[in-house]
Amino acid sequence: MPIMIVGYEMDWESIVVNLITNASWALESKLAIDRKIKASIHSDGDNWVFSFHDSGVGLEAGTEKSVFLPTFSTKRSKAGEVIGTGMGLFIVRSFVEEHSGGSIAAISNGILGGASFEMVIPKASKH
Numbered sequence: 001m002p003i004m005i006v007g008y009e010m011d012w013e014s015i016v017v018n019l020i021t022n023a024s025w026a027l028e029s030k031l032a033i034d035r036k037i038k039a040s041i042h043s044d045g046d047n048w049v050f051s052f053h054d055s056g057v058g059l060e061a062g063t064e065k066s067v068f069l070p071t072f073s074t075k076r077s078k079a080g081e082v083i084g085t086g087m088g089l090f091i092v093r094s095f096v097e098e099h100s101g102g103s104i105a106a107i108s109n110g111i112l113g114g115a116s117f118e119m120v121i122p123k124a125s126k127h
């Protein structure tokens, strides 16, 4: 069955790039053999559920909601300066909610040990 959702192709490229970029950063401190990313899609009645998991450092405790706020970032250089814009997940959430009518949630330590993100997107009809 084709997966049909409402949204701009460019937005979905941006969503995937942001999630992969964040996962790559979260995996930097792990041994190569322990670096895992898993993405899956399943149907849940009226919605498509997109899940994205990594085996990285996980979200800092208590930040499951704040990671989506604009300018929230824990990315630091070796000198301790903030190097993330903190806009990635804010943009992801905007696209998911405003353009595709869905929702997104983050889990600190998901099935691979690191962060998990789950997006619930309403199915679109062909018309």
Ligand SMILES: Nc1ncnc2c1ncn2[C@@H]1O[C@H](COP(=O)(O)OP(=O)(O)OP(=O)(O)O)[C@@H](O)[C@H]1O
Pocket (backbone or CB within 6 Å): 018, 022, 023, 026, 054, 056, 057, 058, 059, 060, 067, 068, 072, 073, 074, 075, 083, 084, 085, 086, 087, 088, 089, 090, 114, 115
């Ligand atoms: N896969 C992940 N594992 C662990 N923490 C994550 C992950 N993805 C996001 N985070 C946390 O959420 C914060 C916000 O992410 P977001 O993508 O919005 O900004 P950023 O990655 O810090 O900056 P930028 O996107 O500009 O590089 C990150 O700084 C990090 O603390």
Ligand SMILES: [Mg+2]
Pocket (backbone or CB within 6 Å): 018, 021, 022, 084, 088, 089
């Ligand atoms: Mg980011």
